Amino acid sequence: MNVELTFFFLIAVLAILTAILMITRRNPIVSVLYLIVNFFCLAVMYLLLHAQFIAIIQILVYAGAIMVLFLFVIMLLNLGDETRFSERANLKKMIAVGLASVVLLQILIGMGLLTGNGSTSLSPRATEMGTVESIGKVLFTDFLLPFEITSIILLAAMVGVIVLAKKKFQ
C-alpha cells in the first residue's frame, strides 16, 4: 500500500467519523465544530484530485463564512443541549437509519461500486485544470452568463434575508 492511498484512507475515515459525530452530538455548537473538521477533510480530498481552486474556496466559503454564520445564529438563539427535545422515539430513529442504509445500498449498487472496476488514473489534463487561472478562463468565457446570474441570486438572497430577519415584518 503506497503513501497516497494510506493518506486517502486516513482522511476518508476522519471525514466519516466527524460526519457521524456531527449528527449524534446533543450540543449544536459541538456539531458545528465537527462539521468544520469534515469540510477540511473534503478540502484535502479536492487537493488529492488536483482541484486547488475548489479546495481554497471550500475552506474560505464553507468552513470560513457559512459555518461562522451557523455558529453566530446558534449563539444568538442561545440554544443549549437538546434535553427538552423528545428522545423517546427510538423505534422511529432506527427505522430512519434503516431507510438511510437502504439509500446507501441503492447508490452503491446503482453506480456499480461494489463490483469495483473503476478507472485508477486521473486524466492527464487534471493537473493544469484545477488552477485558478484555468478555472477563471472557463468561467469568464463559456460560463459568463451563469456567472452573472449568480450575482442576481446573491442580491435576491441578501434582500430576502434583510426582509425576513427584520424586527417587525407584517
Next chain:
Amino acid sequence: MNVTSIPLHYYLALSSILFTIGVAGVLTRRNAIIVFMCIELMLNSVNLSLVAFSAFLGNPTGQILVFFVMTVAAAEAAVGLAIIIALFRNKQTVNIDEINIMKW
C-alpha cells in the same frame, strides 16, 4: 503522465457514505439548525463526486458546477438561517416537531 493509485470508485463510495450520513441526520434529528447542517453535508458530498468525475474525465465543467453549487449554498444558508431566526422569534423554539403551522 500523472498516474495516481486512488481509483475513482473510492471517491464515489466516500461521497455516497457521507450523503447517507446526511440523510440519516435529516431523518433523526429534531433541531432545525442541525437538520440544516446535514443538508450542507449532503451538498458537499455531491460536490466531492462532481470534482472526482471532473478530474478523472479531464473536463473542467464539473468544477465550474461545484463553484455554482457553493454560491447557491451560501445564499441558501443565509435565507434558511433568517427563516429560523424569524421562526424562533414567533414560536420560541427550533424543534421541528413543535413547528407545525403549515400543517392542516
